[in-house]
Amino acid sequence: xxxxxxxxxxxxxxxxxVLNALRNYQDRALIVAGGTFLHGLESRGLLTHVExxxxxxxLGLDYLESGxxxxxxGATALFADLETMPEIRNDPWLxxxxxxxxxxxxxVKNAATIGGSVAxxxxxxxxxxxxxxxxxxVKCRGSxxxxxxxxxxxxxxxxxxxxxxxxFMVELAIPRPRTRSASAxxxxxxxxxxxxxxxxxxxxxxxxSGTCSDARVIAGGGVGETPIRLSDxxxxxxxxxxxxxxxxxxxxxxxxxxxxxxxxxxxxxxRSEMTRVMVNRxxxxxxxxxxx
Amino acid sequence: MKQIVPLHINGDIHEVAxxxxxxxxxxxxxxxxxxxxxxxxxxxxxGCCTVHLDGxxxxxxxxxxxxxxxRKITTIEGLSPDGRLNRLQDAFVEAGAVQCGYCTCGMIMAxxxxxxxTQTPTEEEIRRAIAGNLCRCTGYHKIVAAIKxxxxx
Ligand SMILES: Cc1cc2nc3c(=O)[nH]c(=O)nc-3n(C[C@H](O)[C@H](O)[C@H](O)COP(=O)(O)OP(=O)(O)OC[C@H]3O[C@@H](n4cnc5c(N)ncnc54)[C@H](O)[C@@H]3O)c2cc1C
Ligand code: FES
Ligand code: FES
Numbered sequence: 001x002x003x004x005x006x007x008x009x010x011x012x013x014x015x016x017x018v019l020n021a022l023r024n025y026q027d028r029a030l031i032v033a034g035g036t037f038l039h040g041l042e043s044r045g046l047l048t049h050v051e052x053x054x055x056x057x058x059l060g061l062d063y064l065e066s067g068x069x070x071x072x073x074g075a076t077a078l079f080a081d082l083e084t085m086p087e088i089r090n091d092p093w094l095x096x097x098x099x100x101x102x103x104x105x106x107x108v109k110n111a112a113t114i115g116g117s118v119a120x121x122x123x124x125x126x127x128x129x130x131x132x133x134x135x136x137x138v139k140c141r142g143s144x145x146x147x148x149x150x151x152x153x154x155x156x157x158x159x160x161x162x163x164x165x166x167x168f169m170v171e172l173a174i175p176r177p178r179t180r181s182a183s184a185x186x187x188x189x190x191x192x193x194x195x196x197x198x199x200x201x202x203x204x205x206x207x208x209s210g211t212c213s214d215a216r217v218i219a220g221g222g223v224g225e226t227p228i229r230l231s232d233x234x235x236x237x238x239x240x241x242x243x244x245x246x247x248x249x250x251x252x253x254x255x256x257x258x259x260x261x262x263x264x265x266x267x268x269x270x271r272s273e274m275t276r277v278m279v280n281r282x283x284x285x286x287x288x289x290x291x292x
Numbered sequence: 293m294k295q296i297v298p299l300h301i302n303g304d305i306h307e308v309a310x311x312x313x314x315x316x317x318x319x320x321x322x323x324x325x326x327x328x329x330x331x332x333x334x335x336x337x338x339g340c341c342t343v344h345l346d347g348x349x350x351x352x353x354x355x356x357x358x359x360x361x362x363r364k365i366t367t368i369e370g371l372s373p374d375g376r377l378n379r380l381q382d383a384f385v386e387a388g389a390v391q392c393g394y395c396t397c398g399m400i401m402a403x404x405x406x407x408x409x410t411q412t413p414t415e416e417e418i419r420r421a422i423a424g425n426l427c428r429c430t431g432y433h434k435i436v437a438a439i440k441x442x443x444x445x
Contacts, residue, residue, distance in 0.1 A: 001313060001334075008293055009312035009358045036354050039335040053312060055359050080348065105424025106402060107339065110348040111355065193337045193424060 001042050008052045015170070018054055019143055022166045025052045031168055033057065033076050033116035036108050040122070046159065061115070061170055070176040075115025075169045079104060079127065082114065092182035092289035094174075096130035096201045099185035099285075105193060115169040118154070121161040123220055124195035129227045130185045133201035133216040134174045142167035155226035179213055181205045184285035186278040187221070190265065196221030197266045200254075200278040204242060204286050212237045217250065217279055222271050223258045230254045233279060242287055251280030297361035301326070302370030310357045317341045317352035320367060328368035328397050332426075339425030340398035343367050349405040351424075368397040371404065380404055380442040387438035391429035399425050403439045412443050 005028070012018045022029055028051040032038065041047050061074040066087055071094075073082065083101045088094050103126055104112060117127045118138060128151070136151040140163050149162050151172075156162055163169065183203040187196050199221040205214040215237040220227035233254040240246050260271035294309045301324070308323050317334070320326040320343070332338035334353045341353040344366040371378045377385070380400055390396050399422055406413055406421035413421070418439045419432075427435060 001315065003313045006313045009295065009356065011358070032356065032359065034354075035356055035359065036336060036351075039354060043335065053356065055356070057359060105339070106405065106421055107342055107349050107351045107424045108336070110345070111350045193426070 001039060003042065003047055003050050003053075005049060005051050006053065009055065010052055011055045011058060013058055015059055015141055018056055018059070018168055019141070019166065021052060021054045022168065023143065027165055028052065029054055031056055031119070033113040033119075034078070034111040036112045037116060037120045037122065040120075041159070056115075056168065059170075062113075068176065071172075071174040073114045073172045073174070075119075075171055076113045079109040079112045079114070079117070080106075083109065092286075092292060093177050093203070094134070094183065095286065095289050096133050096183035096185040096203065096282075097127070100126040100130040100187075100199075100201070103187060103189065114172050118151070118172060119161065119163070119169050121155050121157075121159050121226070122195075123155070123158065123224065123226050124222065125220070126185065126187055126196060126199050129199060129201040129218045129220045130183070131172060131174065132227060132229070133183055133185075133203045133218045135216070137173045137175070138163075138169055139171040139173060140167045140169045146170075148173075152229055158225040177205055179205045179207055180290065182286040182289035183216075184282040184289065186282040186285070188266075188274050188278065195265070198222060198260070198271050198274040198278055200275065200282045202279065202282040202286055204237060204283065204290065206242070206290060210241055212240050212242050214238060215250075217254055217283075219254060219258055219275050219279065222263065222266065223260045223275060228258065230257045230279070232257050237283070242283075242290075244284060244287075247280050247283035247287065250283055251276040251278075254279040295358060297358060299324075299357065299361060299365060300363065301365045302367060302373065308357070312358065314357045315353050316343065316355040316357045316360060316365070319357040320352060326367050326369055330394055330397055332394065332398075337426070338395070338398075339402060339422075340395050342398040342401040342425065344370075344401060344405060347405070347408065349402050366401075368401060371400070378404075380407060380439070383438040383442035384435075387434050387441050389430060389434040389438035395425060395427040395429075399427065399435055403435075403442075406439070407443055410443075412445065413439070415440070 063074040255276035330340040
């Protein structure tokens with residue numbers, strides 16, 4: 001990897017050490033967690049200015065906690081550890097995370113971190129949109145303290161997010177749903193080492209009468225510079241008794257709301273059609289989980 | 293600025309002076325002569341640089357050497373410390389799972405992690421375990437057969 005200006009590899013023992021290093025180097029510092037996306041950034045010419053790498057793996061942020069309010073996932077917890085949490089494996093409301101974690105190869109799961117997957121702000125990743133459909137909240141730390149950024153406001157552009165210079169992510173919080181809820185994730189890809197052509201993550205909440213009280217429909221993977229929340233598709237679901245026909249209508253609505261890119265992986269037309277198919281299938285999967 | 297750090301590799305401790313951006317792959321091959329770990333794509337796409345970090349398969353081309361100071365690293369050389377092939381390596385020979393051989397070390401390191409945690413994996417589990425490793429020669433069938441052979445009771 002060519003980092004022509006790199007001078008220093010810093011391994012702080014605590015959060016203050018990270019903040020100091022970020023202050024000293026300003027935007028010439030780059031945080032490293034699992035390191036699995038640095039090639040991706042470097043090959044796009046985005047790291048030529050980097051003078052210091054700051055390793056955040058010794059801060060004790062690799063915890064995975066589950067409590068009555070929901071999950072607290074430390075920024076440096078690994079995909080491989082998240083995958084083995086009993087709740088992730090078994091609970092319908094967390095189905096989207098379980099589905100998304102099927103895709104990365106073992107070597108990536110053993111290194112990639114929750115914080116790195118989110119902070120990379122790459123619209124083609126899978127795991128972050130599974131967090132997004134669960135209303136995940138990014139907790140970040142800066143010199144003036146802690147700040148919460150809802151995931152739906154986190155991504156601001158290609159490889160860009162709402163964290164300020166000098167801030168870094170310490171945790172992802174996922175609120176526990178108050179009603180019966182299920183989520184699911186689906187993806188179209190070429191092979192295990194390639195980025196998504198298209199992906200979709202959905203969540204449905206239902207009240208005691210079985211009516212949908214709230215829903216999330218998120219699409220990513222080339223639908224835009226960031227993953228997108230498709231509110232129109234959500235509105236097709238809310239206040240309805242969910243049936244396969246309603247899921248299909250939401251898929252059609254999702255297709256109508258995206259304006260995808262064409263690239264070497266797929267055309268815009270194919271991505272549009274796959275938005276319909278994947279949203280529909282993910283909703284059907286979530287519906288099946290709700291009935292379990 | 294180089295830093296001198298201890299790397300725990302295959303049971304030995306090496307004190308190495310490492311530049312800040314050096315990957316574990318580069319240090320293994322260029323500083324320590326452990327050339328069993330191969331450099332293919334150097335960007336996380338092929339798997340032939342796979343090593344174990346605390347017993348878990350990772351791409352050494354995506355791991356900064358300074359990040360793993362003090363942690364337990366095992367390379368393909370570490371699977372046969374006394375010069376005798378282990379059961380999985382033998383199975384690759386027996387099943388004819390090697391053609392040009394460039395992917396083999398990484399394949400074995402990925403498969404070894406699977407066998408370390410799953411005694412008799414299904415074909416699906418085997419194929420998932422090596423999904424991050426490309427082979428341009430064999431068509432994978434004999435590789436899968438070799439891993440099955442090594443896991444047979
Ligand atoms: C071969 C391969 C296959 C993949 N397959 C998939 C897949 O199928 N599905 C999928 O979803 N993803 C996939 N990925 C992407 C993978 O999920 C990301 O590379 C990974 O999650 C990034 O996490 P990391 O810890 O390695 O981050 P790093 O590479 O260390 O960092 C990534 C970026 O985030 C920043 N960063 C990291 N942590 C923080 C923090 N706490 N605060 C602020 N900034 C931070 C870094 O500065 C950098 O800009 C794949 C990657 C590879 C290489
Ligand atoms: S050389 Fe590391 S994955 Fe190809
Ligand atoms: S044997 Fe040649 S790449 Fe696998």
